[in-house]
Amino acid sequence: MAGLSRRExxxxxxxxxxxKLAIPPLAAGLSAGLAGARxxxxxxxxxxxxxxxxxxxxxxxxxxxGYHRATTPNLSRLAERAxxxxxxxxxxxxxxxGTSTLLxxxxxxxxxxAQHFGHVRAAVAPNNAFNLLPSDxxxxxxxxxxxxxxxxxxxxxxxxxxxxREFLTLSDALWTDxxxxxxxxxxxxxxxxxxADNRPSSDPFFxxxxxxxxxxxxxxxxxxxxELFPRGLPDATFNSEFILxxxxxxxxxxxxxxxxxxFAYVHLFPPHxxxxxxxxxxxxxxxxxxxxxxxxxxxxxxxxxPERTHRQRRLYDEFIAYVDAxxxxxxxxLERSGALENTYLVLTSDHGExxxxxxxxxxGLPLYDPVVHIPLMVWKPGQTQRVDVTERTSAVDVLPTLLxxxxxxxxxxxxxxxxxxxxxxxxxxxxxxxxxxxxxxxxFSPITVGTLAYFQDRYxxxxxxxxxxxxxxxxxxxxxxxxxxPDERENLFGVQxxxxxxxxAQLSQKVDQANLPFRRS
Ligand SMILES: [Zn+2]
Numbered sequence: 397m398a399g400l401s402r403r404e405x406x407x408x409x410x411x412x413x414x415x416k417l418a419i420p421p422l423a424a425g426l427s428a429g430l431a432g433a434r435x436x437x438x439x440x441x442x443x444x445x446x447x448x449x450x451x452x453x454x455x456x457x458x459x460x461x462g463y464h465r466a467t468t469p470n471l472s473r474l475a476e477r478a479x480x481x482x483x484x485x486x487x488x489x490x491x492x493x494g495t496s497t498l499l500x501x502x503x504x505x506x507x508x509x510a511q512h513f514g515h516v517r518a519a520v521a522p523n524n525a526f527n528l529l530p531s532d533x534x535x536x537x538x539x540x541x542x543x544x545x546x547x548x549x550x551x552x553x554x555x556x557x558x559x560x561r562e563f564l565t566l567s568d569a570l571w572t573d574x575x576x577x578x579x580x581x582x583x584x585x586x587x588x589x590x591x592a593d594n595r596p597s598s599d600p601f602f603x604x605x606x607x608x609x610x611x612x613x614x615x616x617x618x619x620x621x622x623e624l625f626p627r628g629l630p631d632a633t634f635n636s637e638f639i640l641x642x643x644x645x646x647x648x649x650x651x652x653x654x655x656x657x658x659f660a661y662v663h664l665f666p667p668h669x670x671x672x673x674x675x676x677x678x679x680x681x682x683x684x685x686x687x688x689x690x691x692x693x694x695x696x697x698x699x700x701x702p703e704r705t706h707r708q709r710r711l712y713d714e715f716i717a718y719v720d721a722x723x724x725x726x727x728x729x730l731e732r733s734g735a736l737e738n739t740y741l742v743l744t745s746d747h748g749e750x751x752x753x754x755x756x757x758x759x760g761l762p763l764y765d766p767v768v769h770i771p772l773m774v775w776k777p778g779q780t781q782r783v784d785v786t787e788r789t790s791a792v793d794v795l796p797t798l799l800x801x802x803x804x805x806x807x808x809x810x811x812x813x814x815x816x817x818x819x820x821x822x823x824x825x826x827x828x829x830x831x832x833x834x835x836x837x838x839x840f841s842p843i844t845v846g847t848l849a850y851f852q853d854r855y856x857x858x859x860x861x862x863x864x865x866x867x868x869x870x871x872x873x874x875x876x877x878x879x880x881x882p883d884e885r886e887n888l889f890g891v892q893x894x895x896x897x898x899x900x901a902q903l904s905q906k907v908d909q910a911n912l913p914f915r916r917s
Contacts, residue, residue: 454748567613
């Protein structure tokens, strides 16, 4: 074993199903960046925080939360020792706003990272987890996702160890990842312009180089891992292929090698599309099951046939099973090393994924539950009993909770509160929760184009404003009773008129308040 790099070691096992192997810790390899790390004296008792984010992981498709298919048998088993949040919601509907909400404890109408590769605005940026957690915590971040990396790079000065994206990818067609990691947001924008963002480039020479690079890497990866990934390798966009096993091993190793106490934010790409699951999960849900169709709004695009939607859902579910198995393998590594005894392990997502109403994926207009209802599970140090929390919670609550756990003050800017079971303080009754989509809105102007979701008690109001194609160019509303109609089938707006008008007025007041800093006097 000695002398083998991690990648060579993984290659030597490429023909074997990983799930049956107990992978021994490696002495050499990619943890070299932490080689000089040392255990802080006297710091051993302060809890570490390891946050694992799986991208586009919808609670709607997780069997632990009641989904029809058994997608997460391991999460169900591990839940017996966890605090499980059943009604947890993302702040936005794709990576940029969702990640920014998680890391700043603010909604997209405050942080304003709503466009592709957008940034948290300067006034909010210092309000990030890496800065606010204790200064003697060792801060680590990694992500496969270029959109998440663009957000994280804005906080780079507060992070002790931030390896580039290609650190845990097998191949990477983005030149930026390798050549300009320190100037990531600017360089990746420039590269997208040159490369025309996966469309035919305006620069044929650059494009030809890119194509050769992609082809050579893809062929090499196919030779090594093709048997394990018959649908193709997982790809974190821009032809950056990776295997989840490598990232999981790195996280397990990090927990024993990083300086203590540490905060690690690890944002992994699966189960985000393309849904290229591992061989042992291919076709496990080829069961012919399809949920009943739902009606869509005429102003929604309906690009997908029911057949395609059903197939995509099944591939997604089979990809989740891979995530579930690999998370369990990480959990076992953490348990074996004793790390769980002094670590808060957090599993969550940046947003969900949806396969209904002619829509597959995430982003765009919808804020229906499948695209914003996400998992949240926390394993407290040494926890042995399961705790179920059914109170509705939001991604804005995660940062205040971490600050509370580490004895740090919670800044006024945070829009969340400490999660239930983490604090003895009385819970505010009827606390509202929000979801915000504003990709088409100018980041520096009041929100006049977007979708807003407002959760109050059992009800959810969705407001669409400013989009072309809205009926009569008027704001459009949907009102759902999530207790009687969790599938959001029956629009009660206009049926329960008083309730609809009340909620509409409350949401309007909240949006006016959020827009205030962006109004010109
Ligand atoms: Zn995402």
